[in-house]
Amino acid sequence: MEVYNHKAIEKKWRDYWETNQTYKVDLDSDKPKFYCLDMFPYPSGSGLHVGHWRGYTLSDVWSRYKRLQGYEVLHPMGWDAFGLPAENDAIQKGIHPTVSTANNIANFKRQLKEIGAMYDWELEIDTTDPEYYKWTQWIFLQMYKHGLAYRQEMPINFCPSCQTGLANEEVVGGECDRCGTPVEKRNLKQWMLRITKYADRLLESLKTLDWPEKVLKMQEAWIGRSEGAEIIFSLDNSEQKITVYTTRPDTLFGATYMVLAPEHPLVEKITSASQKSEVEAYIQKTESKSAVERMASKEKTGVFTGAYAINPVNGKKIPIWISDYVLIDYGSGAIMAVPAHDERDYEFAQEFDLEIIPVIQPELGEVPELPFVLDGKLINSGVYDGLTSAEAKEKIVADLKAKNLAEPTVKYKMRDWVFSRQRYWGEPIPIVHCETCGEVPVNEEDLPVRLPDVENYQPSGSGESPLATITDWVNTTCPKCGGPAKRETNTMPQWAGSCWYFLRYTDPKNNNELASKERINKWTPVDLYVGGVEHAVLHLLYARFYTMFLKDIGVVEYDEPFTRLFNQGMITKDGAKMSKSKGNVVNPDELVEHYGADSLRMYQLFIGPPEIDAEWMDSGIEGVYRFIQRVWNLFQRSLADLPEPTKESERLRHRLIATVTERIESFKLNTAVSAFMEYLNQVGNKVDRQSLETLTILLAPMTPHLAEELWQMLGNQPSVFDAQWPEADPDLLIDELVTVAIQVNGKTRGTVEVAVDAAEDDVKAAMADITAVKNALEDKQIVKTIYVPGKILNLVVR
RNA sequence: GCCGGGGUGGCGGAACAGGUAGACGCUACGGACUUAAAAUCCGUUGGGCGCAAGCCCGUGCGGGUUCGAUUCCCGCCUCCGGCACCA
Structure with missing residues (x-):
C-alpha cells in the first residue's frame, strides 16, 4: 500500500495547475459569475503568518466550491503596495521602494502559491504600477472636477513620527493608528475629499448590505448622524x-x-x-x-x-x-x-x-x-x-x-477626508500650481503623473514632501496657459489605491479606461469579500464613498461595491495577536513542509468558527494530518478491491453531501470538517467507487491537492475542479430507524430505537423493559404524555 | 458610560426551529502490534456515589416561563473588541 506523500502530491498538482492554467478565468464567459475577493495585502518584508492564511483559505474554499457548482469564479490577488514600511526601508537602507516592494511581492507570491489557492495570476494588480495609479489619479481628477477634491488650510492631525498628516479615521484614541505616536494638531494646507457630501447616502445604504452587524454598527457610529x-x-x-x-x-x-x-x-x-x-x-x-x-x-x-x-x-x-x-x-x-x-x-x-x-x-x-x-x-x-x-x-x-x-x-461626526500625505511613496496628486492660473488639474491624457526617483526620501517634517526637492520634476508648465508652474508635491494616502481595485481586476490591462463598462457590469459588485475587521471604518468606508462617486459619474451602476462581507477571526498564539515583536509568530512555511498545505488549510478551517478568534495549537494540525492519511488509506484499501454500493453506503453518502453543502453555505466550516471525520468513522474499512468519487469532490475545496490525486487514482481525467458538485437525494436523507429518548418529568431515562413513523403506543411498548424508566414510574400515575416523533416521549407523572 | 461578541469537560469546540448536553478533534490512560520505541489500530475519558443495575450533580451567577431550558424572559457577574466630552 502506498503511503501518503504530501510533498510529492502537492508539488505534482501545483505544477499541473500552472502548466494547464487550470485557474485561468474566462472574463467573458457565459456561465453565471461569482466574484470572491480577498482584501489584498500590503506586501511587507516579514511575509505571511498563519493568521493571514485563515482568510485566504476561507475565500479559496468558497471559490472552489462555487466553481464546482458551475460558476465562472473570479478570485484574484494583488498588492496594495504603496506605504510607509517600504519608504522607511528606503530611508534607512537606501533600497529603492520599487526594489524592496518587488522582493516582498515575490516572497508573498511564493507563499500564496503554497496555499494552493486558485488565483489567476494573469489578473494580478499592483497599486504602485504607473499603469494602475494612472487610474487612481484619474479618479482624483474626476473628483476635483466635480468639486469633491479641494485644498484648504486647517488644523489637521499630524503624526510627528510618520511625519505626515492623517485622516480622522487614522487617529485612534488620539494616537496614530499605524505607529501609536500621539498626534499633534498642525495648520497645513491640505487636499481634502468631500466625503461628508455622501454621509447620508453612506449611512442609508448600509441597510442593504449583507455584512457583519459589528461592521455596520461601527460605520453607523462613525458617520454619526x-x-x-x-x-x-x-x-x-x-x-x-x-x-x-x-x-x-x-x-x-x-x-x-x-x-x-x-x-x-x-x-x-x-x-x-x-x-x-x-x-x-x-x-x-x-x-x-x-x-x-x-x-x-x-x-x-x-x-x-x-x-x-x-x-x-x-x-x-x-x-x-x-x-x-x-x-x-x-x-x-x-x-x-x-x-x-x-x-x-x-x-x-x-x-x-x-x-x-x-x-x-x-x-x-x-x-x-x-x-x-x-x-x-x-x-x-x-x-x-x-x-x-x-x-x-x-x-x-x-x-x-x-x-x-x-x-x-x-x-455628522464624520469629517471630510484629509487626503494628502507629505511623503514620497504614494500616488502624486495630479495638480499643477500656476503663477497665473492658480490650481490647474493635469490633462487626463498626460496621466500618469509618474513618481520620480529621488536621492533623499527623508520627509522634511515641515509639511513638504521629499518630492519638493526634485526641481526637474516640480518645475513644469501650466496645462492651461503654458506658463511656468510647479507640480503638487503631496501624495495620496495609502487608502487611495484600494478604493477601486476590485474594478481593475475585471480588466487589468485596459489602457483606455479603468475597466471596460462590459466587464464592470458583468463582474461587479463583489459577491463575497473576505478580510479582517481592522478595515471596518477605513478601507471599507472609503471604498464605499468612491463607489458612490463612480456611480454618479456613470462608471458603475450600483452604490455598494461589496454585497457580502465576511470578517475572519484572528489567530492568536499564547492568547495574543501574532507579531514579530512578541515573537509568537507561527510560520506557515515550516508547517507546509512538515504536514503539507492541505493539512494546514484544513486545520485553519477546523480550528473553530471562522468569524471567531482562535488559539493556535500545534497538536490540532496533527489531528487533521491523521485524518487526511486515513482518507488516503481508505482509498488505497477500497481501490484494491472495490465493494458494491449498499443501501447504507448510499444513505451515508447522500447525508454527507447534504451536510457538507449546508455547512459550507452557512460558513460553518469547522463543522463541515467534522462531518468528514464522522463520515470516515461510519463508513468502515472500504467503500464503493461512487462513494469515493463523491467524497473526493466534496473534499476538493478544502484539500485541493489531495482531491486531484484521488480523482486521478479513481481513473478520472484531471482536473477534479471540472467535475460537478453532487446533489443529495432527499429521499435518502430520511432515516428508517430513529432513536427516541424516553423522559419522565423531563428527565431522560433511556432511549429506544423505533421506526421513523412509529406511533406513541409503539414507543411505549418498546420502552417497557428499560429499568430506569420502570423505576421512575413506580407507584406513580401518568398524568400527561408528550410525544415528539423522532425526538422524545415525555411522561409526566405524579 | 454606550455599542458589538463571548463564558459549555483537562483543552479547541458541537447541539438545525425549546426536545438524549459534550458531536468531531486534541490530550491523558489502558490494550493490540513490535526485541524495543515511533507510527498505526482498538477501547476508556464531565464530576460524584456504587460490585453492579442504577442514582445524584452539571452549559458564568440568581430568579422566572415550560411537561422539558446551553437555547426564551428578568436581574447580575466576568472576559474580549470597538467608540468615547460629538452638544
Whole structure:
C-alpha cells in the first residue's frame, strides 16, 4: 500500500495547475459569475503568518466550491503596495521602494502559491504600477472636477513620527493608528475629499448590505448622524451673534449659560477687559495639551468670558464661558448649556456654581434626580409647558425659525477626508500650481503623473514632501496657459489605491479606461469579500464613498461595491495577536513542509468558527494530518478491491453531501470538517467507487491537492475542479430507524430505537423493559404524555 | 458610560426551529502490534456515589416561563473588541 506523500502530491498538482492554467478565468464567459475577493495585502518584508492564511483559505474554499457548482469564479490577488514600511526601508537602507516592494511581492507570491489557492495570476494588480495609479489619479481628477477634491488650510492631525498628516479615521484614541505616536494638531494646507457630501447616502445604504452587524454598527457610529437645530443667540451689548447646535431644542428654557470652544473665533471679540488675561491663559493651556491629554481628563475646566448672551425664548441673560469640553470641529463650536438635562453641562455647572433649571420631567412619575437626560414633558417653559419633548422640539424650532433665529439641521461626526500625505511613496496628486492660473488639474491624457526617483526620501517634517526637492520634476508648465508652474508635491494616502481595485481586476490591462463598462457590469459588485475587521471604518468606508462617486459619474451602476462581507477571526498564539515583536509568530512555511498545505488549510478551517478568534495549537494540525492519511488509506484499501454500493453506503453518502453543502453555505466550516471525520468513522474499512468519487469532490475545496490525486487514482481525467458538485437525494436523507429518548418529568431515562413513523403506543411498548424508566414510574400515575416523533416521549407523572 | 461578541469537560469546540448536553478533534490512560520505541489500530475519558443495575450533580451567577431550558424572559457577574466630552 502506498503511503501518503504530501510533498510529492502537492508539488505534482501545483505544477499541473500552472502548466494547464487550470485557474485561468474566462472574463467573458457565459456561465453565471461569482466574484470572491480577498482584501489584498500590503506586501511587507516579514511575509505571511498563519493568521493571514485563515482568510485566504476561507475565500479559496468558497471559490472552489462555487466553481464546482458551475460558476465562472473570479478570485484574484494583488498588492496594495504603496506605504510607509517600504519608504522607511528606503530611508534607512537606501533600497529603492520599487526594489524592496518587488522582493516582498515575490516572497508573498511564493507563499500564496503554497496555499494552493486558485488565483489567476494573469489578473494580478499592483497599486504602485504607473499603469494602475494612472487610474487612481484619474479618479482624483474626476473628483476635483466635480468639486469633491479641494485644498484648504486647517488644523489637521499630524503624526510627528510618520511625519505626515492623517485622516480622522487614522487617529485612534488620539494616537496614530499605524505607529501609536500621539498626534499633534498642525495648520497645513491640505487636499481634502468631500466625503461628508455622501454621509447620508453612506449611512442609508448600509441597510442593504449583507455584512457583519459589528461592521455596520461601527460605520453607523462613525458617520454619526444627529438631528437637531441651529439656534442663534444674540449678545448683550454687542452686535455679534452666536450660533449653537443642539439636538434638544425642547430644553431651551433650561439653557442657563453658554460655552464656546477655546478656539472659537468669537472668543477674542467678546471677552471683557477684566477677563482677558484669564481667558488667554486658558486658551494657551488648552493648545499646549495633546489630544491624548485632552481626552484623558474628563474633569471640567473653563473660564468666564465676561460676556452675556440672550436666550431667544425668554430674553434671559446668560453668561458665556469657554471650556475644552466643547469641540471646535463639531457643530458650530458653541453650545447652549442645559445643566438640568445634560451630564456634561451638569458637571460643569456644579464645578462653577452655575444656575440649574429643570425644564423636563418624566411623563409619568416623580421629578427625578438631575441630570435627567431622557425625553419627557416640559415644565418651566412658558407657553410650551405640558408638551412632550418631541412636540416641543418641533414647535420651538418652528417658532424661532419664523423669526429667523433657528434652522432644523442634521450634523455628522464624520469629517471630510484629509487626503494628502507629505511623503514620497504614494500616488502624486495630479495638480499643477500656476503663477497665473492658480490650481490647474493635469490633462487626463498626460496621466500618469509618474513618481520620480529621488536621492533623499527623508520627509522634511515641515509639511513638504521629499518630492519638493526634485526641481526637474516640480518645475513644469501650466496645462492651461503654458506658463511656468510647479507640480503638487503631496501624495495620496495609502487608502487611495484600494478604493477601486476590485474594478481593475475585471480588466487589468485596459489602457483606455479603468475597466471596460462590459466587464464592470458583468463582474461587479463583489459577491463575497473576505478580510479582517481592522478595515471596518477605513478601507471599507472609503471604498464605499468612491463607489458612490463612480456611480454618479456613470462608471458603475450600483452604490455598494461589496454585497457580502465576511470578517475572519484572528489567530492568536499564547492568547495574543501574532507579531514579530512578541515573537509568537507561527510560520506557515515550516508547517507546509512538515504536514503539507492541505493539512494546514484544513486545520485553519477546523480550528473553530471562522468569524471567531482562535488559539493556535500545534497538536490540532496533527489531528487533521491523521485524518487526511486515513482518507488516503481508505482509498488505497477500497481501490484494491472495490465493494458494491449498499443501501447504507448510499444513505451515508447522500447525508454527507447534504451536510457538507449546508455547512459550507452557512460558513460553518469547522463543522463541515467534522462531518468528514464522522463520515470516515461510519463508513468502515472500504467503500464503493461512487462513494469515493463523491467524497473526493466534496473534499476538493478544502484539500485541493489531495482531491486531484484521488480523482486521478479513481481513473478520472484531471482536473477534479471540472467535475460537478453532487446533489443529495432527499429521499435518502430520511432515516428508517430513529432513536427516541424516553423522559419522565423531563428527565431522560433511556432511549429506544423505533421506526421513523412509529406511533406513541409503539414507543411505549418498546420502552417497557428499560429499568430506569420502570423505576421512575413506580407507584406513580401518568398524568400527561408528550410525544415528539423522532425526538422524545415525555411522561409526566405524579 | 454606550455599542458589538463571548463564558459549555483537562483543552479547541458541537447541539438545525425549546426536545438524549459534550458531536468531531486534541490530550491523558489502558490494550493490540513490535526485541524495543515511533507510527498505526482498538477501547476508556464531565464530576460524584456504587460490585453492579442504577442514582445524584452539571452549559458564568440568581430568579422566572415550560411537561422539558446551553437555547426564551428578568436581574447580575466576568472576559474580549470597538467608540468615547460629538452638544
